[in-house]
Amino acid sequence: MTVEAHSPLIRKLSAFVALSEAELGVLDRLHRRRRTFVAGRDMVHQGQSDQAAYILSSGWVCSYKIQADGTRQIVDFQIPGDFLGLRSVLLRTSDHSFEPIVNIEAAEVLTSDLLDAFAQTPRLATAILWAASRDEAMVVEHLVGIGRRDADARMAHFLLELGSRLALVGMGSKKGYDCPLTQYHLADALGLSAVHVNRVLRQLRESDLVTFRDGRVTFHDYGGLVDVAEFDPAYLDQTGPLLK
DSSP: OOOOTTOHHHHHHTTTBOOOHHHHHHHHHHTSSEEEEOTTSOSBOTTOBSOOEEEEEESOEEEEEEOTTSOEEEEEEEOTTOEESHHHHHHSBOSSEEEESSOEEEEEEOHHHHHHHHHHOHHHHHHHHHHHHHHHHHHHHHHHHHHHSOHHHHHHHHHHHHHHHHHHTTSEETTEEEOOOOHHHHHHHHTOOHHHHHHHHHHHHHTTSEEEETTEEEESOHHHHHHHHTOOGGGGOOSSOOBO
16 A cells, blocks of 8 residues: 555645655655554653654644653653654663553554665655654744743643644644544643633633633634634645755
């Protein structure tokens, strides 16, 4: 089976580089070990060594760390087209866990596969480095959000960022997107209690800005929500010139 021309990863990397036939062939080979994982069961554990990386083809995943007191901090959410565990493969030990939120399909990528791909197609290696750098920029924004934004701005920024990420892979727009996250996921990601998350979502809904209900985020006033969040998507780097 070949990688579809409009697969999430190809859509994502195509925002940075115009992929050649040779590069598409290398991506196809990176997808040859396809696996499925069930929701709620870790696919990678914190502290695990010698594990593979994964390219998420369908479904959603959360990456998280468990603290000494047993509480969970969600570091980020992965959507189709994202790499999982890329940094941990190069560092040999995973510093956090990955848990599927829904049943997922992912391609397993061994370290040797990755190094071979980088050696064969340096431009593709650059594109994957761009994707990893973009992920790091999002983590920085999340730290700023937890440390400096009030709860309304934090939630608004998070929902807008998710929308922009999903739009890049053809799964969202300025009207909204499907989202399987629960209020507990949002609480663990945004440093809020589930009760506070519920209150903030209600306030944003009553302000006629956005509704998150029944697995769907619906933007009512996209520009107004951008103002609340002071959202500047430049860090996502989705509108820059292609690398030729």
